[in-house]
Structure formats: structure tokens, C-alpha cells
Amino acid sequence: MAGGRPTTTTTMSALGSTSTKHKHKQRVLLSLLATLVFLVAASVLLSTKTQTQPQPQPLLRLHLLRRQASDHAALVSAYAAYSRRLKIDASRQVRLFSSLASSLADLASRSDVDKEAKDRVKLARQLVSESKEAFDTQLKIHKLRDTIFSVHQHLHRARKLGDLSSRIAASSTPKSLHCLAMRLMEHRISHPQDAFPSTPASLASDLSLYHYAIFSDNIIAVSVVVNSVIRNAAHPSRHVFHVVTDPMYLPAMQVWFAKQPPTAGTHVDLHSTAEYSFLDASYSPVIRQIETGNQELSLLHYLRFYLPEIFPKLKRIILLEDDVVVQKDLAELWTVDLQGNVNGAVEMCFGGFRRYNRYLNFTNQMVKERFSPRACAWAYGVNVFDLQAWRREQCTEQFHQYQQMNEDGLLWKPDTVLPAGLMTFYTTTKPLEKSWHVMGLGYNPSVSPEEIRKAAVLHFNGNMKPWLDVAMNQYKQLWTKYVDSDMEFLQLCNFGL
Numbered sequence: 450m451a452g453g454r455p456t457t458t459t460t461m462s463a464l465g466s467t468s469t470k471h472k473h474k475q476r477v478l479l480s481l482l483a484t485l486v487f488l489v490a491a492s493v494l495l496s497t498k499t500q501t502q503p504q505p506q507p508l509l510r511l512h513l514l515r516r517q518a519s520d521h522a523a524l525v526s527a528y529a530a531y532s533r534r535l536k537i538d539a540s541r542q543v544r545l546f547s548s549l550a551s552s553l554a555d556l557a558s559r560s561d562v563d564k565e566a567k568d569r570v571k572l573a574r575q576l577v578s579e580s581k582e583a584f585d586t587q588l589k590i591h592k593l594r595d596t597i598f599s600v601h602q603h604l605h606r607a608r609k610l611g612d613l614s615s616r617i618a619a620s621s622t623p624k625s626l627h628c629l630a631m632r633l634m635e636h637r638i639s640h641p642q643d644a645f646p647s648t649p650a651s652l653a654s655d656l657s658l659y660h661y662a663i664f665s666d667n668i669i670a671v672s673v674v675v676n677s678v679i680r681n682a683a684h685p686s687r688h689v690f691h692v693v694t695d696p697m698y699l700p701a702m703q704v705w706f707a708k709q710p711p712t713a714g715t716h717v718d719l720h721s722t723a724e725y726s727f728l729d730a731s732y733s734p735v736i737r738q739i740e741t742g743n744q745e746l747s748l749l750h751y752l753r754f755y756l757p758e759i760f761p762k763l764k765r766i767i768l769l770e771d772d773v774v775v776q777k778d779l780a781e782l783w784t785v786d787l788q789g790n791v792n793g794a795v796e797m798c799f800g801g802f803r804r805y806n807r808y809l810n811f812t813n814q815m816v817k818e819r820f821s822p823r824a825c826a827w828a829y830g831v832n833v834f835d836l837q838a839w840r841r842e843q844c845t846e847q848f849h850q851y852q853q854m855n856e857d858g859l860l861w862k863p864d865t866v867l868p869a870g871l872m873t874f875y876t877t878t879k880p881l882e883k884s885w886h887v888m889g890l891g892y893n894p895s896v897s898p899e900e901i902r903k904a905a906v907l908h909f910n911g912n913m914k915p916w917l918d919v920a921m922n923q924y925k926q927l928w929t930k931y932v933d934s935d936m937e938f939l940q941l942c943n944f945g946l
Contacts, residue, residue, distance in 0.1 A: 628942035633701035645703040648718035654762035659688045664752045665771035666698040676931040677775040686714030696721040734852040745864045754848045768832045777905040790879040793833035795886035798825035808868040830908040831886045848873045890924045
């Protein structure tokens with residue numbers, strides 16, 4: 450087109466030759482080009498010096514044309530600005546403007562531009578009219594995108610608030626549990642003779658028995674764990690439960706097990722955290738951080754990292770969470786060969802999910818150097834610990850190192866203990882067969898009945914604990930059948946079982 454004379458027909462032909470995908474953008478550009486051509490032409494006419502006095506009618510016509518061109522230029526400029534926002538292809542613009550420069554040069558050398566200028570204005574009107582609908586549609590799309598973005602933001606905030614509410618509901622003490630603890634405490638004060646007898650030290654350290662550790666201040670949850678183990682054990686008298694609780698709840702625990710003593714010769718050994726003198730700020734970074742105001746840490750949750758110190762005479766122990774139900778005899782766990790490892794646990798990774806990169810901050814240089822982001826994460830709930838291997842590997846010292854490094858919460862979120870365990874027992878964990886520990890009954894409504902039937906231990910991990918009103922009904926009966934529902938204090942506190 451360089452050096453040729455641009456006409457309306459030529460422009461429309463060029464417009465029709467573009468692909469359907471860029472039709473709207475080209476129309477906007479052509480409208481802009483048409484207006485620019487006219488403005489240059491009009492400017493050339495007005496600046497040309499003639500030898501004769503111009504007639505009034507041609508001047509009036511040029512004035513009207515110029516005003517129309519000015520009006521359409523404003524519209525075209527608006528569309529052009531929007532087109533620039535759509536990131537029109539730069540190379541195509543270069544070609545079109547080069548062609549326009551040649552056309553303008555040719556037009557400037559001629560004086561008979563009156564008819565062609567009117568054609569250009571007509572073309573500009575046509576293009577603006579055709580582009581208006583598309584422009585309005587794009588504007589609506591833009592507004593719709595803004596609305597969708599705003600809805601996504603509101604949804605994100607609502608989910609965060611929902612998660613926070615669920616965590617508060619799961620971690621706070623329901624009115625019925627608080628009532629139960631208060632009733633038991635009242636009975637302990639008014640009937641001091643109903644004290645639960647302490648377990649003989651010889652039994653508490655007998656290596657021929659099966660020892661379990663439970664750290665909790667939830668009285669009814671602990672009783673369910675104990676009851677479920679006993680009822681499914683082939684030899685209940687060989688099982689010893691070491692329950693460690695907060696000093697405030699120890700008297701209530703003692704009354705409960707005095708009123709509902711374990712059956713079949715099973716032993717329950719009750720203690721409070723205050724009995725362990727080694728747990729002070731000079732030794733434990735957890736105690737130090739709690740004393741300096743870190744309210745996200747719970748001593749009961751972190752006691753699992755002090756098993757060798759709490760049970761110095763034991764060689765092996767099984768850690769049970771207070772939100773599990775046992776369905777099979779756990780004696781077989783004592784025969785599992787850990788192959789020199791410290792921890793026996795069920796892994797929970799599948800595909801790319803629940804691996805170390807979900808729980809640890811791999812932007813930290815130390816984490817990046819010591820751990821693999823693809824390493825499979827395991828779960829707390831039912832864990833077998835070889836305390837001799839623990840002492841040999843100095844796992845408590847390793848935990849102290851990591852806990853000190855995480856004082857500002859940069860390695861993992863301090864409101865959960867699993868990341869600390871993943872780091873402490875990295876490369877020293879033996880995977881257990883998955884049927885030993887089936888998880889998700891506190892958040893997943895789709896756990897298969899077959900998995901539940903085969904499971905040795907069911908874990909109500911999640912926010913929908915079975916003792917809460919938000920518990921999932923399809924799983925609740927698996928837990929409530931082990932509750933001592935005839936206990937008088939439960940009836941007084943209106944437990945909805």
C-alpha cells in the first residue's frame with residue numbers, strides 16, 4: 450500500500466482480510482486511522498495558501514467536516530485506549546502505521562480531498578457504530594470479572610473464618626465436658642475417701658506388660674480409649690495405661706476411674722504434669738516459650754517428645770491420642786520389628802499430597818538442606834516407640850534444637866506438633882501397615898465402611914470430634930458405644946449421647 454492512494458474500498462478490503470479473532474481490534478484501529486487521515490487532510494487544506502479569496506460555502510463545508518472529524522476522533526480515541534488495554538499486537542500496528550504514513554504523504558500532495566474526506570468520516574461512523582456493541586460487551590465482561598474476583602475474595606475470607614470457628618469449636622471445652630469436670634471435682638472434695646488407688650511402681654515399669662501413654666485433660670475421651678482397648682484385648686490384665694493430665698484435672702480423673710474402675714485386671718496409672726521435675730524452662734524450650742507468653746503451645750501436646758524421661762525404665766511404649774477408638778487387640782503391635790528405628794507409624798501421603806513440603810517451610814535454608822520436600826508424612830494417633838533407640842539417637846535433644854529454631858514460628862506453625870515430629874524422627878520412622886490406623890473420621894464423610902471394618906484403630910482427627918455436637922452422625926456410634934453411659938455424672942451434665 451506504500452505509495453498508493455488509500456480509498457474506502459481498499460480499507461474495507463483490508464479489514465475483511467483479517468482473521469475473525471482480531472476483527473474487533475482491527476475495526477477500532479481502522480477507525481482511528483480513518484480519523485487521523487481526515488485530520489491531516491483537513492489540516493493540509495486549511496494551511497494551503499491560495500491566490501484567490503475562498504468562497505464562503507466551501508469554508509462552511511470544511512468547518513462542518515472538521516467538527517464531525519473532531520467528534521469522531523474523541524470516540525475513536527476512547528476505543529483506541531481500550532484496545533491498547535487489550536494489548537494489540539505491536540508488529541501489526543507498525544505495519545498499519547507505515548501504510549498510513551505512505552497514504553498521508555500521497556494525500557497531502559493532492560488538493561481534491563473534499564469527497565474523500567467525507568468518505569472517511571462516513572467510514573469512521575460505520576466503524577464506531579459496529580464497534581460500540583463489542584465495546585459495551587467487553588466492558589460488561591470486565592465488570593463481570595471484577596465481580597467474580599470480589600466474590601472469590603469474600604469466599605476466601607468466609608472459608609478462613611469457617612476454619613477458625615471450627616478450630617475454636619474443636620479446641621475449646623464444651624459446656625458438658627466442663628460440667629463433668631466440675632461435678633467430679635466437687636465429688637472429690639466432698640468424698641475424699643473415693644480416691645483412685647495409685648498403680649504399684651512394679652507394674653508401671655514391668656517390661657512383660659503392654660504399656661500405653663495417653664496425654665489428655667479430656668476425661669470422657671480417655672475413658673473411651675481405655676474401654677475400647679480393654680474390650681478388644683485377648684488378655685486385658687497385661688495392658689497398662691499411663692495417663693498424664695493437667696494438675697487441675699487430676700482429681701477429676703481419679704474420681705472417674707474410682708467410680709468406673711477398669712475391668713478384667715487392667716491397670717490405669719494416673720499422673721499430672723507437675724510431677725515431672727525435669728520439665729522446667731532451663732531444660733525444655735517448650736516450657737520456656739510457654740512462660741514467655743506463647744499461647745499457641747500446649748504442654749500436654751508436647752509431652753510426647755519426653756517419653757524416655759517420663760518412663761525411664763521402659764523399653765517400648767505405644768502412644769495413643771485421646772480421639773481414637775480401638776477395634777482390635779493391640780498386643781500384636783508389640784511384636785512389630787521396627788528394624789532399629791525409633792518410631793512406628795502409618796504413613797498418610799498419596800501422590801503429591803501430605804508430604805513434608807505441606808508441613809515445613811522449605812524456604813528456610815536449614816529445612817531445605819536437611820529434609821526432602823517429597824518425603825512421605827506419617828501421622829500421630831497410634832505410634833510405637835522404641836525408647837532404647839530414642840535414647841541412642843538422642844531424639845529429645847534434636848527436638849529441642851528444632852523447637853528453639855522455631856521460636857518465631859518460621860519453620861512450622863506452632864499450633865500443631867506433627868511438623869516437629871516429622872523433623873525429629875526423619876529417617877528413623879518405620880511405616881506400619883495402614884489398617885493399624887485409619888484416619889479422617891473427624892473431617893472426612895467418605896471413609897469407606899470396608900476400611901472402618903478392617904481398622905485396628907479409628908482416628909477422629911479433625912474438628913468434628915465425636916464428643917461435640919458437630920460430630921458426623923455416621924461415625925459417632927463407633928465412639929459412643931464405648932462410653933460409660935450409666936455414669937451418674939454424665940446424666941447430670943446432659944451429654945447428648
